[in-house]
Amino acid sequence: MRNDEHCIFHVDVNSAFLSWSALKQLEEDPGSTDLRTIPSAVGGDTATRHGVITAKSIPAKRYGVQTGEPVVQALRKCPSLVLVRADFKVYRRYSRALMEILHEYTDLVEQASIDEAYLDMSGSPYRLRGSGAGLKAEEQWPLNAAHQIRERVHRELGFTVNIGISVNKLLAKMASDFEKPDKVHTLYPDEVPRKMWPLPMRELHGCGGATEERLRQLGICTIGQAAAMDPLILQSNLGQKAGEYIWKSANGIGSSAVRPQHEKAKSYSNEETTSEDISTDNYRTKGLEIVQRLGRKVASRMEKDHVMAKTIQVIVKTDDFRRHSRQATLGSATADPAVICREAEALMDQMLFSADGIFKSGRTLRLIGVGCSGLTDGSYRQMDLLSWMQEAPARDEKQRKKKKLEEMMRQASSRFGADAIRRGMSGGSESGADSHRG
Numbered sequence: 346m347r348n349d350e351h352c353i354f355h356v357d358v359n360s361a362f363l364s365w366s367a368l369k370q371l372e373e374d375p376g377s378t379d380l381r382t383i384p385s386a387v388g389g390d391t392a393t394r395h396g397v398i399t400a401k402s403i404p405a406k407r408y409g410v411q412t413g414e415p416v417v418q419a420l421r422k423c424p425s426l427v428l429v430r431a432d433f434k435v436y437r438r439y440s441r442a443l444m445e446i447l448h449e450y451t452d453l454v455e456q457a458s459i460d461e462a463y464l465d466m467s468g469s470p471y472r473l474r475g476s477g478a479g480l481k482a483e484e485q486w487p488l489n490a491a492h493q494i495r496e497r498v499h500r501e502l503g504f505t506v507n508i509g510i511s512v513n514k515l516l517a518k519m520a521s522d523f524e525k526p527d528k529v530h531t532l533y534p535d536e537v538p539r540k541m542w543p544l545p546m547r548e549l550h551g552c553g554g555a556t557e558e559r560l561r562q563l564g565i566c567t568i569g570q571a572a573a574m575d576p577l578i579l580q581s582n583l584g585q586k587a588g589e590y591i592w593k594s595a596n597g598i599g600s601s602a603v604r605p606q607h608e609k610a611k612s613y614s615n616e617e618t619t620s621e622d623i624s625t626d627n628y629r630t631k632g633l634e635i636v637q638r639l640g641r642k643v644a645s646r647m648e649k650d651h652v653m654a655k656t657i658q659v660i661v662k663t664d665d666f667r668r669h670s671r672q673a674t675l676g677s678a679t680a681d682p683a684v685i686c687r688e689a690e691a692l693m694d695q696m697l698f699s700a701d702g703i704f705k706s707g708r709t710l711r712l713i714g715v716g717c718s719g720l721t722d723g724s725y726r727q728m729d730l731l732s733w734m735q736e737a738p739a740r741d742e743k744q745r746k747k748k749k750l751e752e753m754m755r756q757a758s759s760r761f762g763a764d765a766i767r768r769g770m771s772g773g774s775e776s777g778a779d780s781h782r783g
């Protein structure tokens with residue numbers, strides 16, 4: 346690893362819910378069987394046996410039990426399967442304990458879900474210590490730090506994690522998904538052709554089933570084949586954003602920005618319980634003042650975090666304890682207190698004084714709130730892409746893209762030869778043959 350590159354860890358708990366349920370049971374009844382050592386699963390309603398499997402033990406996996414399948418189907422495969430119900434209170438407790446340990450290694454911890462986190466280890470003191478001759482591979486930076494985290498979590502919390510190491514979040518995430526459990530893997534850019542390109546497309550983080558299918562129709566079955574593709578061809582088939590994402594990711598390009606929790610707020614809002622009921626009589630004198638104060642507060646919090654928002658929302662609670670809200674989306678994002686206050690005031694006016702407004706119904710206000718969402722800091726946000734990818738494009742749009750793609754394929758094949766396009770130029774495994782199915 347070069348010294349000027351980022352060092353990103355992705356820490357992922359192995360079968361988190363199952364492991365945590367097993368630990369909880371051992372805590373409550375130390376003499377009981379460890380769920381991890383028998384065919385067991387978390388999921389559904391244990392009494393009625395409805396629902397789906399959300400986690401399974403390694404012995405259950407040997408029976409073919411799969412995450413996401415109905416409980417009844419899993420029981421058919423493995424009649425002795427022990428089912429336990431999810432307990433999110435316990436899961437959150439273990440999750441917090443894990444994050445506490447991770448924070449001892451760096452301040453830059455981005456919790457990606459209840460059981461996984463990215464760590465920016467670029468500034469770690471281990472970097473200086475763990476190098477030099479005479480050290481075993483495991484003792485060299487950054488493996489030494491990863492193994493220490495892995496061992497500590499196991500020893501202190503009782504469950505195992507996989508840790509993936511690379512220069513960006515995408516590659517670290519892919520690496521942590523290699524062989525499990527209790528393992529550390531690297532996936533540096535120069536390892537991408539050997540370790541990542543032979544994998545099937547669906548293993549690429551962020552590639553959903555619909556995208557996988559569309560790529561298959563293009564003859565792209567492995568990540569390497571997508572990497573070798575002309576990005577324009579991917580874009581014309583998948584759309585600009587998704588095409589770019591797939592091509593970049595397949596080539597190991599991704600963000601190294603690890604965002605600590607406080608920077609990740611999805612919305613900003615402030616609320617205030619009014620000291621007296623606000624009605625049409627005192628709104629202009631008392632209520633409006635609160636709206637302006639809250640608007641300025643939200644704006645200054647956003648400014649501090651260097652984010653802007655596109656959507657402004659106002660919230661009120663009426664004397665019958667109901668919440669009402671209105672929102673408006675601006676043409677462009679802002680953190681300007683004047684703009685936010687102006688929008689909030691207009692929304693309040695509509696909500697309170699219009700023909701079907703709250704004040705027309707005789708209600709009074711007990712609480713006022715102002716919020717901003719639709720945040721942007723100008724950087725690329727993967728979540729936006731994922732939700733975007735789930736939306737099926739309109740039929741005519743599809744037709745248009747298909748036509749454009751056919752045209753581009755025609756042009757490209759006259760340039761490179763059709764076989765080269767279908768196979769991908771390099772890197773892919775030998776599955777080129779079955780790519781002709783599509």
Ligand SMILES: [Mg+2]
Pocket residue numbers: 357358359360361460461
């Ligand atoms: Mg996990």
